[in-house]
Amino acid sequence: MAIEHSSIDYSERIPNNVGLYDNRRLRRALESWQPNYIKWWQELGPERSTGFDVYLRTAISVETDGWANFGFVKMPEYRWGIFLAKPDLDRKIPFGDHLGEPVWQDVPGEYRAPLRRLIVTQGDTEPASVEQQNHLGATCPSMYDLRNLFQINVEEGRHLWAMVYLLHAYFGRDGREEAELLLERHSGDADKPRILGAFNEPTPDWLSYYMFTYFTDRDGKYQLAALAESGFDPLARTCQFMLTEEAHHMFVGETGIMRVVQRSCEVMKEVHTDDPKQVREGGAVDLETMQKYINLHFSVSVDLFGQEISTNAATYFNSSLKGRYLEARLDDDHRLTDALWPVHLVQDGRIILEDRPALNAVNERLRDDYIKDSQRGLARWNQVLESHGVEYRFTIPHRFFNRNIGTSAGISVNPQGDVITESEWQSQQGRWLPTAEDRAFVGSLMNRVTEPEKIAGWIAPPVRGINGQPWDYEYVRFN
Numbered sequence: 001m002a003i004e005h006s007s008i009d010y011s012e013r014i015p016n017n018v019g020l021y022d023n024r025r026l027r028r029a030l031e032s033w034q035p036n037y038i039k040w041w042q043e044l045g046p047e048r049s050t051g052f053d054v055y056l057r058t059a060i061s062v063e064t065d066g067w068a069n070f071g072f073v074k075m076p077e078y079r080w081g082i083f084l085a086k087p088d089l090d091r092k093i094p095f096g097d098h099l100g101e102p103v104w105q106d107v108p109g110e111y112r113a114p115l116r117r118l119i120v121t122q123g124d125t126e127p128a129s130v131e132q133q134n135h136l137g138a139t140c141p142s143m144y145d146l147r148n149l150f151q152i153n154v155e156e157g158r159h160l161w162a163m164v165y166l167l168h169a170y171f172g173r174d175g176r177e178e179a180e181l182l183l184e185r186h187s188g189d190a191d192k193p194r195i196l197g198a199f200n201e202p203t204p205d206w207l208s209y210y211m212f213t214y215f216t217d218r219d220g221k222y223q224l225a226a227l228a229e230s231g232f233d234p235l236a237r238t239c240q241f242m243l244t245e246e247a248h249h250m251f252v253g254e255t256g257i258m259r260v261v262q263r264s265c266e267v268m269k270e271v272h273t274d275d276p277k278q279v280r281e282g283g284a285v286d287l288e289t290m291q292k293y294i295n296l297h298f299s300v301s302v303d304l305f306g307q308e309i310s311t312n313a314a315t316y317f318n319s320s321l322k323g324r325y326l327e328a329r330l331d332d333d334h335r336l337t338d339a340l341w342p343v344h345l346v347q348d349g350r351i352i353l354e355d356r357p358a359l360n361a362v363n364e365r366l367r368d369d370y371i372k373d374s375q376r377g378l379a380r381w382n383q384v385l386e387s388h389g390v391e392y393r394f395t396i397p398h399r400f401f402n403r404n405i406g407t408s409a410g411i412s413v414n415p416q417g418d419v420i421t422e423s424e425w426q427s428q429q430g431r432w433l434p435t436a437e438d439r440a441f442v443g444s445l446m447n448r449v450t451e452p453e454k455i456a457g458w459i460a461p462p463v464r465g466i467n468g469q470p471w472d473y474e475y476v477r478f479n
């Protein structure tokens with residue numbers, strides 16, 4: 001096993017803290033994947049951005065202050081690399097059948113297939129999101145936002161590197177093949193789509209983008225946290241470091257939506273009404289449309305947690321491969337031998353909440369944690385409304401609204417959580433989900449603004465800029 005360090009060696013072709021250059025075979029394998037990655041980035045990464053100098057952060061170590069390094073970088077020259085959190089030499093497996101055993105530094109033969117599947121599924125989402133967002137630079141509302149988009153894109157690219165490293169280092173030929181396939185499936189591709197539903201949905205505009213980074217990146221936080229508990233230590237450690245990158249993505253979503261709400265409130269004041277039509281005429285997004293976007297992105301993201309009752313999830317847990325959120329802090333047997341968990345299910349056309357074996361409900365439990373966390377942003381957005389004396393309040397729809405995965409898939413449920421008829425769904429869905437007309441309106445607001453001191457009229461400027469710079473700093477130099 002390679003010697004691992006907390007500082008990152010940038011003198012090498014692939015920056016890393018995993019002793020990559022002591023392992024000739026692995027280095028060669030990754031160096032031969034690298035040009036394919038760059039080709040993918042150039043074809044499907046951020047459009048027309050190759051010559052830009054972008055004010056980006058690059059990790060210099062995996063210590064807490066390792067993020068302090070900001071500077072202008074051309075994106076294809078960004079130093080994507082392999083960074084694992086520092087090892088804890090005494091770490092014991094925190095859950096499942098192997099509870100209390102020393103963590104594994106290699107893949108146990110019997111868990112090879114499920115572990116590879118988890119790593120591939122995680123890895124597949126990362127380039128997918130870059131593909132989904134690749135055209136957004138053409139309509140950025142400000143240079144600050146453009147920079148944040150690019151920062152997120154390079155970090156998602158690095159998250160792909162993280163999973164590709166695990167595949168190459170621990171899964172032999174199968175792993176190398178899977179790493180190639182990660183560059184061959186594409187978001188929305190009819191023949192070779194990405195694995196999970198939300199990653200084949202388009203992100204057509206910046207309102208969708210903020211919703212995606214708020215709701216879908218938050219799924220990333222919870223899934224990575226569950227994998228960070230894994231008995232397979234290299235996976236746990238890479239996820240721990242990925243989580244430090246994820247926080248900024250959710251910040252972009254939460255504050256992005258907050259700024260849209262802020263601007264809408266200002267326009268409501270200017271036009272002396274909250275009438276959606278007049279708010280739109282005033283050049284802002286009406287609150288009803290925002291609620292529809294919330295409904296859509298929340299429902300697509302809760303699908304990402306899988307079935308309410310899942311034998312896959314039970315197997316992952318029993319095998320000590322994927323745990324629960326903050327597993328070590330939970331006060332139970334960490335094996336879920338006799339435990340129960342209340343689960344929402346659809347039975348005989350009705351939504352019920354019933355106790356089920358907690359082992360089969362691990363996905364649902366993670367979804368519960370996610371839903372609780374998702375509420376926090378809504379509370380902040382509602383505070384903006386309140387501070388402007390606006391009565392409207394955003395809400396999270398029922399977890400069974402608009403679902404394609406789980407017991408409510410294919411069943412019509414309104415945002416309040418009532419099962420309704422298909423014809424009622426058909427006649428009402430335009431009130432709950434963005435219509436073609438709503439999308440066209442939001443699309444009509446999307447105009448590129450890149451002068452340092454300017455911002456699009458439908459969004460307020462951020463309260464502060466990046467790394468202590470003013471918000472209207474020249475974050476991107478177009479050359």
Ligand code: BYC
Nearest residue numbers: 121125129196197216217220223303304306307310312313
């Ligand atoms: N779409 O027993 P079940 C992120 C499949 S986001 C399509 O419920 P399981 C990021 C499932 O694969 C985090 N298919 O499933 C965010 C299974 O298929 P098979 C990504 C779906 O396996 C923003 C079948 O249905 N990470 O990082 O317990 C930007 C039965 O499923 C979906 C992970 O997801 C779906 N939504 O749970 C960038 C972690 N849901 O086996 C990045 C790794 C389920 O019958 N993945 N299916 O063919 C996992 O832990 C699990 O695969 C899932 C599904 C939680 C996703």
